[in-house]
Amino acid sequence: MPVTTNTPTSPTEKTTEGWPFWSVLVVDDELGMRNFLVKTLVPRCQSVSSASSAEEAAALLRSHHVDLIILDISLPGQDGVSWLKELRDQGFSGEVILITAFADLDTAIEALRAGASDFILKPFRVPQILNAVKHCHERSRLSRENYVLKHTLSGGKSVNHQLIGHSPVMNALMNTVHRVAAVNSTVLLQGESGTGKELVARALHDLSPRAQGPFVPVNCASMSPELIESELFGHAKGAFTGATKARDGLFYYAQGGTLFLDEVAELPLPLQATLLRTLEDLKIRPVGSEQLLPVNVRIIAATNRSLKEEVAAGRFRKDLYYRLQVVEITLPPLREHKEDIPDLVQHFIAQLSPVLGVAPLAISATELDYLLQYDWPGNARELHNLIERSLILGALNVSALYSVGGRGSTSAESTAAATELATTDLHTLEKQHIRTVLDSVQGDKTQAAQLLGISRRTLERRCAEWALS
Numbered sequence: 360m361p362v363t364t365n366t367p368t369s370p371t372e373k374t375t376e377g378w379p380f381w382s383v384l385v386v387d388d389e390l391g392m393r394n395f396l397v398k399t400l401v402p403r404c405q406s407v408s409s410a411s412s413a414e415e416a417a418a419l420l421r422s423h424h425v426d427l428i429i430l431d432i433s434l435p436g437q438d439g440v441s442w443l444k445e446l447r448d449q450g451f452s453g454e455v456i457l458i459t460a461f462a463d464l465d466t467a468i469e470a471l472r473a474g475a476s477d478f479i480l481k482p483f484r485v486p487q488i489l490n491a492v493k494h495c496h497e498r499s500r501l502s503r504e505n506y507v508l509k510h511t512l513s514g515g516k517s518v519n520h521q522l523i524g525h526s527p528v529m530n531a532l533m534n535t536v537h538r539v540a541a542v543n544s545t546v547l548l549q550g551e552s553g554t555g556k557e558l559v560a561r562a563l564h565d566l567s568p569r570a571q572g573p574f575v576p577v578n579c580a581s582m583s584p585e586l587i588e589s590e591l592f593g594h595a596k597g598a599f600t601g602a603t604k605a606r607d608g609l610f611y612y613a614q615g616g617t618l619f620l621d622e623v624a625e626l627p628l629p630l631q632a633t634l635l636r637t638l639e640d641l642k643i644r645p646v647g648s649e650q651l652l653p654v655n656v657r658i659i660a661a662t663n664r665s666l667k668e669e670v671a672a673g674r675f676r677k678d679l680y681y682r683l684q685v686v687e688i689t690l691p692p693l694r695e696h697k698e699d700i701p702d703l704v705q706h707f708i709a710q711l712s713p714v715l716g717v718a719p720l721a722i723s724a725t726e727l728d729y730l731l732q733y734d735w736p737g738n739a740r741e742l743h744n745l746i747e748r749s750l751i752l753g754a755l756n757v758s759a760l761y762s763v764g765g766r767g768s769t770s771a772e773s774t775a776a777a778t779e780l781a782t783t784d785l786h787t788l789e790k791q792h793i794r795t796v797l798d799s800v801q802g803d804k805t806q807a808a809q810l811l812g813i814s815r816r817t818l819e820r821r822c823a824e825w826a827l828s
């Protein structure tokens with residue numbers, strides 16, 4: 360009979376030699392060996408299961424998620440190496456340590472070819488097996504980290520998560536961030552586009568007891584509704600056309616860390632139900648699988664819409680809204696803390712000039728005055744992008760602010776500019792602006808998209824619409 364032993368681990372628990380989010384399956388027909396391995400691993404892992412044959416192990420894998428299998432080669436029925444080949448074929452991506460009492464070089468080579476991470480000879484001592492498990496854990500951690508880095512957009516730039524601002528609203532925000540980071544509750548970040556929601560999400564993670572774990576951002580708006588469920592929860596082999604192998608989802612990659620659900624209002628309604636169930640049960644089920652995987656992930660959600668209004672309009676589930684807004688943080692628009700503009704300008708110049716490889720820019724008092732008068736409908740991102748553009752062009756181009764059609768500008772200048780703008784339609788202005796930015800970076804779309812604060816995909820769509828490229 361397959362047996363599972365769970366060791367409850369608290370999310371904040373820190374162990375120096377343990378692997379708190381690690382579940383192991385021991386497959387060996389010798390009861391003594393199974394007991395020995397289970398006893399050794401239980402204090403260090405989230406769960407340890409055991410099986411005495413490949414068939415039993417396969418049955419257990421259908422309902423349990425496993426990160427590491429310690430697998431004996433000679434088993435009654437199907438042998439360990441051939442079962443491992445089958446597992447890898449199905450897309451099992453966990454680690455596997457093969458153990459055997461009868462080894463020759465050929466077996467070892469075959470084992471590694473079949474997809475084993477390590478190979479150990481019986482009899483072995485406790486430190487030997489613990490070392491092997493530790494190496495597997497480290498490898499798995501690195502490959503998850505790698506995956507997250509590859510699949511999330513930080514534009515390859517080193518990101519500075521420092522929140523700038525000394526105004527009363529920013530001080531209050533930072534106090535809240537410090538207090539909320541320490542607890543494990545779900546957080547809902549609301550605020551206009553460009554107010555720093557992602558920055559706050561990262562700060563919450565970096566200041567939390569999970570800081571050593573992964574921070575996995577997911578943009579709910581950028582994934583297709585058909586794929587979003589399998590992106591989040593993973594899928595089994597054959598779950599849908601094209602699912603030739605099993606795959607882990609982003610919840611799995613965020614294990615022990617923080618999952619940042621950006622633009623959460625864009626989640627399709629059926630998926631909102633699945634997410635709610637996940638938050639309540641703390642378990643996920645990959646698409647097309649019977650496997651239930653316990654997850655230990657902190658959720659931070661963000662939206663630039665009012666979720667309350669989305670609920671009222673029937674586009675967002677009320678129960679999910681209440682579940683997400685255990686702690687709600689609303690980020691102030693930049694026009695409500697203009698006194699932070701000088702600090703932000705200096706911060707962006709210091710941050711961007713080394714990245715761009717250009718000299719820092721000196722801002723005159725008159726120029727700063729212009730920046731203070733403007734209403735920043737695109738908030739800190741708009742300021743960030745203006746500074747980036749100015750650094751590239753070698754001068755602060757304040758007039759650009761009033762020629763892009765900034766909505767919500769109330770100062771005298773912008774009213775005048777708005778009157779002037781009214782004679783040109785918005786699409787033409789947008790096109791002109793995109794063309795100017797593209798020219799300034801010699802047509803580099805990735806850089807242009809970053810400067811414009813839109814995704815490369817959106818930029819390409821626009822260019823295709825106007826046949827600009």
Ligand SMILES: Nc1ncnc2c1ncn2[C@@H]1O[C@H](COP(=O)(O)OP(=O)(O)OP(=O)(O)O)[C@@H](O)[C@H]1O
Nearest residue numbers: 522523551552553554555556557558663739740743
């Ligand atoms: N207080 C701040 N200090 C320093 N940088 C900031 C601050 N607020 C915003 N930024 C910068 O402004 C840019 C936009 O911030 P961010 O991406 O976090 O906005 P957002 O609220 O997530 O916007 P959206 O809703 O469009 O996704 C980033 O480059 C970020 O580093």
Ligand SMILES: [Mg+2]
Nearest residue numbers: 556557621661
């Ligand atoms: Mg964002």
